[in-house]
Amino acid sequence: MEDVLIVYKEKPELNDPILIEGLPGVGNVGKLAAEHLVDQLKGMKFVDIYSKYFPPQVLVDDSGIVKLVNNEMYYVKRDGVKRDLVVLIGDYQGLTPDGQYELADRILRMAKELGVEMTFTLGGYGLGKLIEQPRVLGAVTDEDLIPDMKDLGVTFSKGEPGSGIVGASGLLLGLGKVYGMRSVCLMGETSGYFVDPKAAQAVLEVLSKVLDVRLDFSDLEEKAEQIDQLTSKLKETEPQQEPRKEDLGYIG
Amino acid sequence: MEDVLIVYKEKPELNDPILIEGLPGVGNVGKLAAEHLVDQLKGMKFVDIYSKYFPPQVLVDDSGIVKLVNNEMYYVKRDGVKRDLVVLIGDYQGLTPDGQYELADRILRMAKELGVEMTFTLGGYGLGKLIEQPRVLGAVTDEDLIPDMKDLGVTFSKGEPGSGIVGASGLLLGLGKVYGMRSVCLMGETSGYFVDPKAAQAVLEVLSKVLDVRLDFSDLEEKAEQIDQLTSKLKETEPQQEPRKEDLGYIG
């Protein structure tokens, strides 16, 4: 079979679109943020991406219907003045390093075909400790992208993230740069212990200004509250849990 | 060498055949069930499937003769009115995720060539605890397949299996769906600690109604009794054993 199997439902004509990536990772920050964006902006799915670099697994929905794990792209058409959006979400990232590269390469080629020249990748920055007010850290392909991001409250901090950015959020920037594409990675600070809707909201607050969209965060706030209740219970009843080493790095 | 090496002994002409898969997995439920079916219906082997995605291993029979580990397909011709059967059994599933995909892809292509439009995959659903009366859980590619399965006693239960279906039983459904094939996965509940002929029988009781065949279960019942004796001895002499984490998921 093909390493990456791309099944289009539709090939949309888009106005100078921006690609936004949010795949599973630390605290599922990017995934939560991108899915929320698709929900709020009523994105239309136009392509399924299957691959032997994903797990050999189907998901089963509540009525018992299976779906092969995949990545998906949604488009959001806007008023013809604002730039259109393409949002990449999915069940998994590639399982192996070479799978990550193959998938990033294919996604960048698809993006180019759609006319994408600018990408935002969304992720979490794992701190290994609980955090009240998550900052949003930034990384870019081109220096001239920094000032605008700083104006929107994004932190560019020497030595953070110290070990670089691992996974799709990093690779789409890095490989995209080799291919001549401009990109920004937005990383919401997170403990890395739980899925983190609060970090996702922090990332989306920046992104909504970039994209000039209004987002209702009540869903994410509700989820965040549920998780806050869980974690405060944990703090009461259990000794401080030791962070696992793999939670501490950034996997975007 | 070819990634997957297919050696036909015969290319049968089949009447609207149904594919039935039973490869090793949790409790070896699918393997036991599919092998029992081949035995009872006197299936004819018509193809050997070798692959570099299987272990580099030969099995040695009681007289000392080797056989390279493989997957095999058997056909069962019926009266020309009832649909014929193709049964896939084997020593192993693919060792790696990409191997699983390559093998599933090849098997689906072979099935299509044989005229298969409907597939049943058989597996175990690991519960991590001993169980008296195993239910048979179902998952399907298409919603309209559910009512008939329910009528035959298959359980469709929200949130089960929660983590989806991993391995050949899931992939043949999921990839088959992408290729436009209809399938049902039947999963017999099992502890996952032992090979489980009782769960295999539960699965076959459903399948025998679907296929309109009569099966003699005395072999499986005998094996189940032997295992029951073993497990009751274990319960007497040893403390309750802790389930290993990997026993708890479903690997089809």
Add this chain to the structure above:
Amino acid sequence: MEDVLIVYKEKPELNDPILIEGLPGVGNVGKLAAEHLVDQLKGMKFVDIYSKYFPPQVLVDDSGIVKLVNNEMYYVKRDGVKRDLVVLIGDYQGLTPDGQYELADRILRMAKELGVEMTFTLGGYGLGKLIEQPRVLGAVTDEDLIPDMKDLGVTFSKGEPGSGIVGASGLLLGLGKVYGMRSVCLMGETSGYFVDPKAAQAVLEVLSKVLDVRLDFSDLEEKAEQIDQLTSKLKETEPQQEPRKEDLGYIG
């Protein structure tokens, strides 16, 4: 680069040659035996086999000169009446299952080109305990090969080796059988804890009768004595060591 890089020094014309394989494995029985055979029969190296399935490693000889790890084939020409020999030895087996298959496939193709129709693979059968008089177990591709082997003292024992034969010694038989080649695997019983020249000698005693050659075993006997001294010292000074699980299987 090519997955397997074959560098011929010479392409010998051989008289109905027999292939003999002895690569590293349990107790290094096969490797010791095949290297001893090459030494004693003054085999001529005619081909180097390099591969990305071997470790990325060079060996350094006593004067400081490197050699990329590889497999090698030697030929032994005989009197024109007895069949000539091709002996395969090497530093490593393939590191991955698919690498094992690719290498076995290439070696079988090379063997066919050389006119080989009969193969002997040599290995150890790990028992997980010390053993005084190692038996030589056999496995074959074709039933009619068994009687002669039994006459030469080879044991064919129901259920041994129970888990089959893993690695090159098994794969050359199994894949060779698919390709229509006849083969015998000779396995010398060994603890699996040490390199085992005694097991290698047991295997060679059988093989020398098959090939009708005289071998001087004084080298192997000397090595065996050294190891006996080591192990008897260990038995005196240390508690019985626990066999590691991986020592118990057969890896040929």
Add this chain to the structure above:
Amino acid sequence: MEDVLIVYKEKPELNDPILIEGLPGVGNVGKLAAEHLVDQLKGMKFVDIYSKYFPPQVLVDDSGIVKLVNNEMYYVKRDGVKRDLVVLIGDYQGLTPDGQYELADRILRMAKELGVEMTFTLGGYGLGKLIEQPRVLGAVTDEDLIPDMKDLGVTFSKGEPGSGIVGASGLLLGLGKVYGMRSVCLMGETSGYFVDPKAAQAVLEVLSKVLDVRLDFSDLEEKAEQIDQLTSKLKETEPQQEPRKEDLGYIG
């Protein structure tokens, strides 16, 4: 995507160039040495090597700009009499054995295109204990290279390195030898516990004589002093730390 993606900035015309490799490894000896050489000789970067065999990762510099992890080559032109230099440095070695082979193969082909007939690979030889005066061990592709190296103080010692040389430093020699290229590996002795500028200096002291260049070592000496202070503090405050097994081998 291509397995190895080579992006030239410039294709230099070089005078009988010598290739020098220093990639990450034990004590980062080779990397430290080669980077110091590039700094001191003001090497010009002329090619970026990206690969799916590297981690899917970007590094982020102090201002927040990303760079996809890679290997890079620099050239140093000299007076037209002395031979020019090509220096290979990078963030990572290939992650997998086959990736190591593919990368070494590509680098050797690139080197050949540039006219390289002689290679020096630089690495550390891990001893698993602290060491005051590191020796420089050598390994070569061709015996006639040894006398000159010995004259420059390189040690060729029977049985060292006992397990050969693993990784790029070994593979460029070994695979290069198969391709008919001449090479020397210089290994500075190191504990393997820390990055080791002292071992890097020892290696460069030999190499500077080979290349007839003058190098200022004050940078490396300063780094070495910092590390000496760290280690002496550790010795005071902590019990002797146990070497991890993987620190003891040589990974070049």
